[in-house]
Amino acid sequence: MLKFIIRRILYAIITLFLIITATFFLIAGAPGDPIAAKVGQMPEQAQEVIRAKYGLDKPVTQRYVLYMKNLLTTGDFGESIIYTGKSANDIIKDNAMISAKIGIIALALQITIGVFLGLVSALNREKIGDHIIRVCVVLAICVPSFVFAALLQYFVAFKWKLAPVFGWGELKHYALPVMAYAIGGIASYTKYMRSSTLSVIGEDYIVTAKSKGCKKSRIVRKHILRNSMIPIVTMIGPAVAGIFAGSFILEKMFSIPGLGAYYVKAVSDNDYTMIIGLTIFFAMLYVASLIVVDILYGVVDPRIRIAKSEK
């Protein structure tokens, strides 16, 4: 197991290094001048000063070495080009929590409601409840989150005035984004939980437990739920990483000052340092959560743990 974790972490470091390098050179080669929007009509000399400040007067390779050195020694992502005086680190520090809060609430809702609905649906297979849940799941999966968000904004907020259309700061502002965010996930967790439960129900150990006179509630809790949760655990990893990435659109739509919104803005503004800094941040989260899931997977499923340690 330890060998496996070390190998995974090693891979992750290589992946991260390649992502940083590739992003750096790709962005440097991208069309458009990063400081064009900032300098505007400034005189030539002023433009040169700003260019030198960001090191844009140096060749790409030299910039890369400098960037890596700063990153590895101090963890510095560099100063944002658009937000003068603020480094990408500051922006991540200030705004990551906003994205994280919405994402974690939504994720918790997704998993609990999804697992519950999936279990109910599978236990009542081919009954009326199952049919209703399945129809809702198919519909929810087919609707993109931004359509949901728009519908919520239009009906709940604009027509019925139950919640603010957009904005940030108070508790009431959470309601709509969290709902729009969670609904697609609820549907897919329900779907996976249903099929995973159905495959578990037929297993021999369930029949054994039943024939031994085990109470139904105990079978569900101790045997079905535990085993059918295994595939759900694998889905959580990418979902944790997706907390930031998945919020790109919703943060923009609801005017939430989270990292996703900053990333989208940085891309449209050509803000080099912000793009690279946020990319590294997202990539680190993503890679780390994949490792955590791999480890979790072994914890949840002893069969895998044994298979891996024997390898």
Added chain:
Amino acid sequence: MNSNTGICEDNVILTDDMFERIGTKGLSSEQINKKSLTYWGDVWRRFKKNKLALVGLVLLVVVILTIYLGPLVSGKNYQFMDSTAKDLKPNSEFWFGTDEMGRDIFTRVCVGGRISIIIGLCCTLVMFTIGSLLGAIAGLKGGLIDNLIMRICEFVGNLPYLIIVVILSMVMGRSIFSLVFAMSLTSWVGTTRMVRGQILQIKEQDYVQAAVALGANTKRIIMKHLLPNTLGIIMVTITMSVPGFIFSEAFLSYIGLGVRPPETSWGALASAGQQRLMFYPHELFFPCLMIVATILAFHLIGDGLSDALDPKLRK
């Protein structure tokens, strides 16, 4: 052996004319009336029985016919701006209404839909080709090549998909090609793993071993056994991944990284409509309706296919 030689004990040689066929002549039950059912014939037969899947198929045909024939029927140009007809509600002349520049939304939804669907299909094609080729090679060859391919998969699978897509479409400029490239770059990993797994599994099956023992060459085994048996699961993945790509395209267009105007797509139309949602909800509603209808159709077909292809569900 003993039971066979028993008959010939008295040195009687058995010839054909010593036997007579009785009781079976002219019996209709001996005739094969029905053509034997091929694998795909069987799948189609079971697929047809699934009403929901048929609804999906009809829905998809309707959507495709609409987006290709719609502009001919409406007789409008998707770029034509009518300054006297801005932001109209749906009416008899403009079926889906008009946008803020007086363009006919119905025609725009049709033309945009072509691009959305083409992007979805192209990405799926690239994903399928790379994925199944690499997966097949890895599964068939094994050893070092297999190991190498799986390591590459592990690496690509570690890349955060969305970030890569955003950066690539930023670097390569906004065009359909760069969209397809960026979206299919990381998508083939799942297909590769799946095809490899299938091939490894089928390779060990008794009927393949039997074919090898009977002297079938590699080509025949691939064409007759491996391909038909993996195709089913690949078909399901394909139908399920087209909507995924349409989703991603919509998403990218939505944050302004998709197709560039004057060309349009469902995502771009939805994005434009969203900004005017409060006053002209129809500008968002119709593109979204088409996206949802298409994705729903693919989902229903995919579900029906996977049921029809799964021998365990055969009654």
